[in-house]
Amino acid sequence: MHLHSVTTLNERKSILKETVVTFAQRAKQHDEENSFPMENIEDLKKIGYTSLTVPKAYGGQGLTLSEWLPLQELIAQADGSTALSIGWHIGLVSQLAEHSNWPENILHKLFKEIVEDGVLLNAAASEPETGSPTRGGKPTTRAAREGNSWIITGRKSFTSMAPALDYFIVSATMDDEQVGNFLIHKSLTGVKIKETWNSIAMRGTASHDLYLEQVQVPEDAFLEVIHPGNKRPAGWLLHIPACYLGIAQAAEQFAIDFATSYSPNSLQTAIKELPNVQVKIGENEAALLQARYFLYGVAQKWDQISDDEKKQMQSELGSVKYHVVNAAIEIVDRAMRVVGAQSLFKDNAIQRYYRDVRAGLHNPPMDDRTLIQLATEAFNK
Missing domain, CATH: 1.20.140.10 (Butyryl-CoA Dehydrogenase, subunit A, domain 3)
Structure with missing residues (x-):
């Protein structure tokens, strides 16, 4: 069954319970091999999980926070790494649907791709030099204006679900020393994932390092100005x-x-x-x-x-x-x-x-x- 075809929490839980049985069976292998449970993510896509928080106007279900959090808890009972990984995507989409300063055309395109193509996104904000962005450190990743494009260079750590991501929301310090968020597709030249994740916990999140080497993005890849360490409640x-x-x-x-x-x-x-x-x-x-x-x-x-x-x-x-x-x-x-x-x-x-x-x-x-x-x-x- 598909999650978009039901309307109650109990119905969604019933579908999800059947899906996550195999997650629990695979968890031991992924933990021991330090591998990413790509098959789990694909299973979630098949039942429509990854688009549940997309607004109904764009083809999603527009689930509220109290409607999708119990589903996250259910996934975590089977495999914590899968739950934490997909939670970043589901949560960010939820935030964008609820409140966003992003350009409307970018949001429209992204929501459509999530529903129709199953694309996934996550933020890439942490850096080895600055630690957690919640502490207020300024990104060492730089975004330089060049004509109608931006050239972005830097390194991000803790990029959860890296092997499955289609888009990265990258924070970078711009020429005027303000910090901005940029939407970067995995296919762009200079975007590289280095498999650095070797934690003893949450091994299946594949929270590898993202390297951006002179990545050229169009002008409209710029999303918004942000203020590290001073974000609104999320x-x-x-x-x-x-x-x-x-x-x-x-x-x-x-x-x-x-x-x-x-x-x-x-x-x-x-x-x-x-x-x-x-x-x-x-x-x-x-x-x-x-x-x-x-x-x-x-x-x-x-x-x-x-x-x-x-x-x-x-x-x-x-x-x-x-x-x-x-x-x-x-x-x-x-x-x-x-x-x-x-x-x-x-x-x-x-x-x-x-x-x-x-x-x-x-x-x-x-x-x-x-x-x-x-x-x-x-x-x-």
Whole structure:
């Protein structure tokens, strides 16, 4: 079935659940080989997932934040790398549909290509020299005006889903020292992907380095002026905690299945009957409930308020990411304590969940930035 042919969340979940079964089966191989799950992405394209947040006027479904985040969590339960990778695309499209300073003709063309051709995009903003763009560092990537074109040169890191991307949204410092975003197609001369990704976590995201060597782009490839470190609140970034919440749920289910089936000969029953095991599982269930209420409560608020009110939500959005990711790490840890030493065996998926969930600490916004902002606001009340 196709996701565009149904209208409810439960119907979408049902279709997606059937699709992601193979994602879980492939996850171990991609993790061990440090390879990109291209087949997962193609499967998502086939069911119409990659165009769900495109506005209905352009052939998409125009899903709101609270409508597509649960789908991201579901994908993450099967494979965190796939969820985080496609989340960048889905989220950016969601943001462009909701609020964008981009030229209308560029948006129209891009939305049409996403729906009709299945093109994918992601931002390429991080650089080895500047670190996370949320810290406010100015890009060392340069964009020089040359007649009716721009010549762009630089290197970007953490370019998730690099092998599957058709477009890169590249930040670059221009001749007047302002910073701008440019839309660059993968086919242009001088665009190169170097396979540098070798992390112990989220290995399947293929977050390789993007090299731009004197790439010539047309004048209308310039999208907008941006201000690093001073961006408006972005609700779509909640795809990050949704992903790690999904991984935590997968770890919890692994622990439940293990506790239900494992019965050492020192006991007359499975370890699920032990009070200490029940306490850990109970703590995890409580933490999952709390995290979901916070995540989806804020997502629903975002969907219901005005654009001006959204500008005041930076602290809430950051707090969701802080609480959910740290809760997910604790949930995975407790799940591993239920499983015991077998949780460290490479053949058991829970050790991958342990590695993958920690990557959330290094996705934006960073914990210290969120906490300092909350403290500053508290002191200024």
